[in-house]
Amino acid sequence: MKPWINKVAAGALGAIVLAGGLTACSTSHTRTAHSAERMAELKGKAVLRISSKFDLNDEQKAKLNVLADKLDAQRVQLTGSGAGTRAELAGLLASERFDRVKAQSLLDEKTRAVQTTGPEVIQAMGDFYDSLQPAQQQKVRERLQGHGQWFDRG
Template identity: 55%
Template sequence: MKPWIKRTLVGIFGASIMVGGLTACSSGVHRHGPMSPEKMAEVRAKVVDRVSGKLDLNDAQKQKLNVLADRMEAQRTAFLGKTADPRAEVQAIVAGDKFDRARAQSLLEEKTRAVQANSPEVINALADFYDSLNPDQQQKVRELMQRRRGWMARG
């Protein structure tokens, strides 16, 4: 496999793990509505601290990790869109006696555009962060990603 393909795949996978970690940390809050900006900042700080601690990051690496977190948060915000309740959008598609194909396609296209628009920034931030790690830290990332529950898992 070509190195740039491998890096891109690792980057996308790593980004999905971080987004998953942020989502997992916030999953309990969604039962009562979307997360407030204060709660999101709190969750983000915990995730950044956890990653920083596991990898023993220096200040420059922490700064790159924060840039990555900024990009991922922007990606998440763009993906969710301006809708107050994304679940209501999906429920509206199946609310009638027929599946609303046009509305489903429109929703899919909207979400795809949001991901495509911000993905280069996320990939670049992830690549900058990963490339700033020393070989031991990079190996630790690979080992943590091999664990069944992922590197953001508790325990």
């Protein structure tokens, strides 16, 4: 190739790589906690999607909403109002020695949260599942056996 063609080709390749890199870096895929409004929106979408996939009646939808509320309450208790689990774990590793006392405290806190809200979640799940008709229960079992994903696009 001629020298000017080499320079143009190298410049174009550099511009493409630079544009691709800037595009990749500009998208925001941070792992921050969602706001309460965003979580309510996601919960509503999940309930609507599950309701339509299983053809739920009004009573079943109400029980599914109760289950979603209980799961959300448990999520809030588990995640807490602090900086998040990732930041808490980073705090354990911040010094030269692993903070075993703080790690045990963190584990105890999460265990208490599950023990506190767990029975309510189990009760709500049982109420919802028991309200399903046999054909709907079979659909749930099939989903759990891997014949489909809960939030698949199909």
